[in-house]
Amino acid sequence: MSFDDSFPPFLESIKSLLEGKLFFVTKEREQGRGSGKWREMPNVVVLDNGGGLCKAGIGGDNNPTAVVPNCLGRPSASKKWLVADQLQACEDLTSATLRRPFDRGYLINPDLQKEVWDRVFRSLLHVDPTASSLLLVEPLFNLPSIQRSTDEIVFEDFGFRSLYVADSPSLVHLYEASHRPDGLLSKAQCSLVVDSGFSFTHAAPVLQNFTINYAVKRFDLGGKALTNYLKELVSYRSINVMDETFLIDDVKEKLCFVSLNVSRDLQIARRRGKDNLFRCTYVLPDGVTHMKGFVKDLDEAQRYLTLPDETLPQPVEKKEDGHPEFSEKPEERKRIDLTKTEFTLTNERFLVPEMIFHPADLGMNQAGLAECIVRAVNSCHPHLHPVLYESIILTGGSTLFPGFAKRLEKELRPLVPDNYQVKITTQEDPILGVWRGGSLLASSPDFEEMCVTKSEYEELGSIRCRRRFFH
């Protein structure tokens, strides 16, 4: 497939960036490091500032130095607010009050953001902002007022030398294309990035390293909503955990999975005893012997993996009574009431991530992931359709649920014309994918030229400078 002829020449320069000039300069930087606290080389701070996690590091490195929650929190026992990594280090986060600078995926509180960044730059990265550039990942369609306040923080409060603003889909594409030089992805220079993060999910076609912004589709469901949903379900059905965001995040990450066949799995979830492959127990921290919650029996939690893909396995023993929950639920509830330190999950494990595929089930008037992808592709030129369907990249923390890619393919296949192939690529580390792309871009030799410098900002102001980033 050759798309090369149809592109305007100005894109060629960006293409050449990918084909040859881009390389890691990690080694060079490794040598320059270790001499004192401040790094002498003019370095680039790469910051993927997500609503949930703030990923920060030095351009050229393979992994970010800091992956910290982008929020301030105060444990119930103390008066002191903990910032970012202090929260991770804190032992007892029961009923912590949280303040996030982000709302619905966008920066709404610059003051809180300043606190988090201050901690990240000075205490974790040990960089001097006035001697470094910043590659900042912003959400798509950031509002002008938010861009302005971001620029203010970057240039006026921290005094960075220069700033480059990138969006996540193009960075993910960049990273994947450079890692699979022979794949269709890098040959066609075109991919469809599905980014399911903390606040929302985007399906964004990328062409020649530019996100095709008119084709981007979004639905407002991400990890935060899923955690809150699970929190609600557990609180209603067993123990009140409405204040335990971190705990339920952990439960979600360890126990939730995407079902390949919801109606079948619901049937299995109704069964009793050993036939119920989904039942598993999570033990809450007791504050004495263990400070973190954990899954009681890992083997029990993994049992669902043994399920065949399509068929309904026969239960070992036949159900005697018509309505299994009648006989079972009371005893289960009794057990929970007595101990109060653990709760059991069954159908919640797959009904929670299910909402990404069918937000309508929650009462949202929005299409699910598969349809979102189809609409994004349909907004592009028809010549791109087959390539886009064949190079879908999954990124973002919410794609980490086991079975996510398989289910997506299952949902997508009927919606895609049958002469097109559907190929879904998962990233090795979906949470860090964007950051790694940014690190790659920051180490390209042309990076400094693409930035807006502090003096340019002071002269022209925020809006004029932003035009350089094409989005």
Next chain:
Amino acid sequence: MDDEISGSFRRTSSRTRKVASKMVAALASSDNRTQAALARLEALESDNAGPEVIELNDDDDASLDEDDSVHVQKRQSKNTKRRTRQAKALESAKKAPRTFLELLQEANLESLPPHVPSYLRAGVGPPSSTSRRHFCTVCGFTANYTCVRCGVRFCSGRCQNIHNDTRCLKFVA
């Protein structure tokens, strides 16, 4: 309110009309149910616990935080700059609890010409099929019945009783 107007258009069974008169106000007019659905979605984006809990904490915090920073100021003058800045940030966060929706409204994206891609136009839009699977709010399994008062789903008589006792009308203002 126009509850009654919209309520009269809703198909209701004769049974619901027998509900005691004081329930009439709370009776699920379609408007009420939309409200409940919106409140439900709003709850999914909330940060910590229910909003009322945060409100309560906030009032306490405000005084505590100020006291705290004053104490610190007195005790250790070295640390004051940082401490007050953080306190200030938290305070201003409280004073101006701007939500993204407010900022969105301010940005006035509707005024952009239709070919300009924006946050609003990137929304995926309603699903092609309006069919919705209903799950029992009590136990999570497929639900065939709807609560006549609040419109929440349940799957069996047992779950209905639990629903009536606990969360009926929870999300209705």
